[in-house]
Amino acid sequence: MPVVKDFFIALSNNKFMNESAKKMGPALGANKVVAGVDIDSTIDTVERLNMKGISCTLDNLGEFVTSRQEALEAQQNIVEIMRRNYNANIDAHVSIKLTQLGLNIDREFAYQNTREILLKAHEYGNTFVNIDAEKYEDLVGTTEIVDKLKGEFKNVGTVIQAYLFDAMNIMDKYNDVRLRLVKGAYKEAPHIAFQTKEEIDKNYIALIEKRLLTAKAFTSIATHDHNVINHVKQFVKDHNISRDSFEFQMLYGFRTDYAYQIANEGYNFCMYVPFGEDWFGYFMRRLAERPQNINLMLLDIFSEKNKGKIAIGASVLAGLTLLGIGGIAKGKKK
Numbered sequence: 543m544p545v546v547k548d549f550f551i552a553l554s555n556n557k558f559m560n561e562s563a564k565k566m567g568p569a570l571g572a573n574k575v576v577a578g579v580d581i582d583s584t585i586d587t588v589e590r591l592n593m594k595g596i597s598c599t600l601d602n603l604g605e606f607v608t609s610r611q612e613a614l615e616a617q618q619n620i621v622e623i624m625r626r627n628y629n630a631n632i633d634a635h636v637s638i639k640l641t642q643l644g645l646n647i648d649r650e651f652a653y654q655n656t657r658e659i660l661l662k663a664h665e666y667g668n669t670f671v672n673i674d675a676e677k678y679e680d681l682v683g684t685t686e687i688v689d690k691l692k693g694e695f696k697n698v699g700t701v702i703q704a705y706l707f708d709a710m711n712i713m714d715k716y717n718d719v720r721l722r723l724v725k726g727a728y729k730e731a732p733h734i735a736f737q738t739k740e741e742i743d744k745n746y747i748a749l750i751e752k753r754l755l756t757a758k759a760f761t762s763i764a765t766h767d768h769n770v771i772n773h774v775k776q777f778v779k780d781h782n783i784s785r786d787s788f789e790f791q792m793l794y795g796f797r798t799d800y801a802y803q804i805a806n807e808g809y810n811f812c813m814y815v816p817f818g819e820d821w822f823g824y825f826m827r828r829l830a831e832r833p834q835n836i837n838l839m840l841l842d843i844f845s846e847k848n849k850g851k852i853a854i855g856a857s858v859l860a861g862l863t864l865l866g867i868g869g870i871a872k873g874k875k876k
């Protein structure tokens with residue numbers, strides 16, 4: 543349902559809604575997919591997941607960074623998370639977004655901020671730092687910074703989005719860099735990216751297969767798609783690919799039992815754990831991917847405990863009603 547996807551992507555890009563949501567803490571069902579607002583509760587979550595044999599990558603959520611001050615604060619927060627992870631002796635690294643570190647303010651400034659994080663990572667057990675992939679408009683800046691950093695650091699990696707026509711070329715450039723392969727979460731134009739699920743899935747499989755056969759670095763296959771996961775399991779068996787060369791990843795709060803099952807089967811598994819006050823954009827992108835989750839949100843909007851938080855829920859709901867989506871969502875089973 544492209545109209546639903548467009549609606550939630552537009553909300554994720556709405557600065558006013560993001561700012562309003564930040565003040566009230568995770569609501570509308572977001573608390574099921576965001577681990578908490580602070581590092582303490584997030585570390586508890588990581589410890590629980592570690593006990594199940596699952597490692598974690600932590601994302602301190604942050605959207606719409608427009609000042610150097612905000613970018614520097616984001617950088618310090620990330621360093622603090624690495625420090626806390628190290629001291630707590632948990633199995634977790636960080637995933638960062640370059641826009642949060644000032645990419646849209648000044649590319650050199652964002653590079654220096656990211657480099658600082660990698661220098662600090664050295665102090666904290668040389669922990670891995672993943673640079674997430676964002677909108678296409680940020681791709682050139684992101685790859686430019688990754689290219690510079692990969693020459694200096696071994697513990698840096700990035701993400702390839704299968705919906706991009708150029709995904710294979712970008713992936714080939716990073717044969718010796720740790721990569722996460724995803725389908726892609728943003729809305730991109732038809733001259734840049736595949737638009738249908740069939741085309742994206744096909745390219746995703748092609749990327750995974752080539753990567754697993756040829757890469758000289760670790761690969762994270764980040765998806766909730768059982769068809770892709772089953773395909774990978776069979777593919778690695780058929781081609782004698784070591785389980786140590788890759789892991790599966792999922793987002794916190796989605797298909798948790800399935801995640802536990804995969805980890806139990808002996809595959810490396812890593813959970814992407816977002817936390818922090820800036821939950822709205824992240825949550826709206828998740829709703830865009832899977833409209834069934836709207837049910838979670840509707841239940842939460844009308845729950846007793848959320849009466850004081852109804853304003854933002856009402857805005858989302860009004861939009862859904864205008865689009866005639868509320869009824870559709872209510873009618874769907876999770």
Ligand SMILES: Cc1cc2nc3c(=O)[nH]c(=O)nc-3n(C[C@H](O)[C@H](O)[C@H](O)COP(=O)(O)OP(=O)(O)OC[C@H]3O[C@@H](n4cnc5c(N)ncnc54)[C@H](O)[C@@H]3O)c2cc1C
Nearest residue numbers: 674675701724725726727764765766767791792793796814
């Ligand atoms: C760990 C991780 C990190 C990511 N990092 C990035 C990034 O840096 N940049 C970026 O652009 N995107 C990122 N993404 C998002 C990614 O690009 C996709 O938008 C997102 O994962 C949805 O695609 P999917 O592969 O899970 O499968 P989809 O195509 O959404 O789903 C395929 C099928 O899987 C099943 N399924 C999916 N979800 C569920 C569920 N919750 N319950 C039951 N069945 C389900 C359904 O049958 C569905 O039809 C990341 C995703 C993950 C998991």
